[in-house]
Amino acid sequence: MDAIIRVRDLVVTFGERAVMKGLDLDIRRGEILGFVGPSGQGKSVLTRTILGLVPKRSGTIEIFGEDVDSITVARRRQLEQRWGVLFQQGALFSGLTVKQNIQMPMREHLKLSERLLDEFARLKIEMVGLKPDAADKYPSELSGGMIKRAALARSLALDPEILFLDEPTSGLDPIGAGEFDDLVSTLKRTLGLTVFMVTHDLDSLYTACDRIAALGDGKIIAEGTIQQMLDHDHPWLRSYFHGKRARALAPAAPAPQPAYAHA
Numbered sequence: 001m002d003a004i005i006r007v008r009d010l011v012v013t014f015g016e017r018a019v020m021k022g023l024d025l026d027i028r029r030g031e032i033l034g035f036v037g038p039s040g041q042g043k044s045v046l047t048r049t050i051l052g053l054v055p056k057r058s059g060t061i062e063i064f065g066e067d068v069d070s071i072t073v074a075r076r077r078q079l080e081q082r083w084g085v086l087f088q089q090g091a092l093f094s095g096l097t098v099k100q101n102i103q104m105p106m107r108e109h110l111k112l113s114e115r116l117l118d119e120f121a122r123l124k125i126e127m128v129g130l131k132p133d134a135a136d137k138y139p140s141e142l143s144g145g146m147i148k149r150a151a152l153a154r155s156l157a158l159d160p161e162i163l164f165l166d167e168p169t170s171g172l173d174p175i176g177a178g179e180f181d182d183l184v185s186t187l188k189r190t191l192g193l194t195v196f197m198v199t200h201d202l203d204s205l206y207t208a209c210d211r212i213a214a215l216g217d218g219k220i221i222a223e224g225t226i227q228q229m230l231d232h233d234h235p236w237l238r239s240y241f242h243g244k245r246a247r248a249l250a251p252a253a254p255a256p257q258p259a260y261a262h263a
């Protein structure tokens with residue numbers, strides 16, 4: 001399948017400490033890839049390295065088929081317009097309204113009239129399920145769920161092909177988190193987006209993700225469907241996907257068949 005992002009043999013170090021130790025990963029076009037792993041293993045670091053915010057020591061990163069090491073700064077800026085990012089803290093500018101936040105990337109990269117800027121911001125606000133009057137509100141006037149939606153609207157400002165979401169449902173109650181997952185799935189379907197989602201949220205993995213990749217000790221320890229994760233025998237995957245919280249979510253195991261059923 002077509003990989004929109006291809007990471008090979010990636011090594012990232014901070015001082016003496018290697019966080020990525022030869023990691024390989026493909027993000028396939030049109031999928032929602034859930035990225036899991038124990039805290040502090042480097043999920044955010046990988047995201048930030050792909051985005052060019054953390055330098056790598058070695059390895060290759062291809063984005064939309066282009067090796068990021070062999071492109072010009074101008075070309076890189078063009079590629080950056082093809083992705084949207086939702087960082088863990090939402091990262092809206094507190095001194096700007098929702099509309100102004102959404103228009104920031106548009107002002108930076110596109111030459112649009114004020115009328116079009118307003119129209120596009122209105123569309124993005126509608127797309128993420130916020131009411132029109134959210135446009136003129138400041139982040140401090142919004143609930144946690146609304147902030148996530150507003151930040152998502154901003155990440156969609158330039159009509160990206162791929163979205164990077166870093167723990168998008170953290171801090172939301174289960175209903176809000178479920179609604180956010182539904183929204184991401186709908187956007188993926190309707191806009192043909194590819195989504196890379198760092199998450200600890202088992203619900204998201206079950207309901208929104210097409211595939212899951214798990215990070216451990218600087219490498220991908222497993223990747224595949226939720227079922228393949230459930231069947232995996234890696235100790236961390238077993239405790240994560242079969243622990244107490246996981247059992248509440250897992251579909252009921254098929255009832256054992258009586259022996260005569262196979263006769």
Ligand SMILES: Nc1ncnc2c1ncn2[C@@H]1O[C@H](COP(=O)(O)OP(=O)(O)OP(=O)(O)O)[C@@H](O)[C@H]1O
Nearest residue numbers: 014019037038039040041042043044045046198200
């Ligand atoms: N700029 C930096 N300088 C030094 N160390 C860093 C830097 N950024 C991240 N680290 C370290 O890299 C490791 C991985 O961090 P990262 O935030 O990617 O983990 P994570 O898997 O996303 O964790 P969590 O699930 O808790 O969000 C951590 O030990 C962190 O302290």
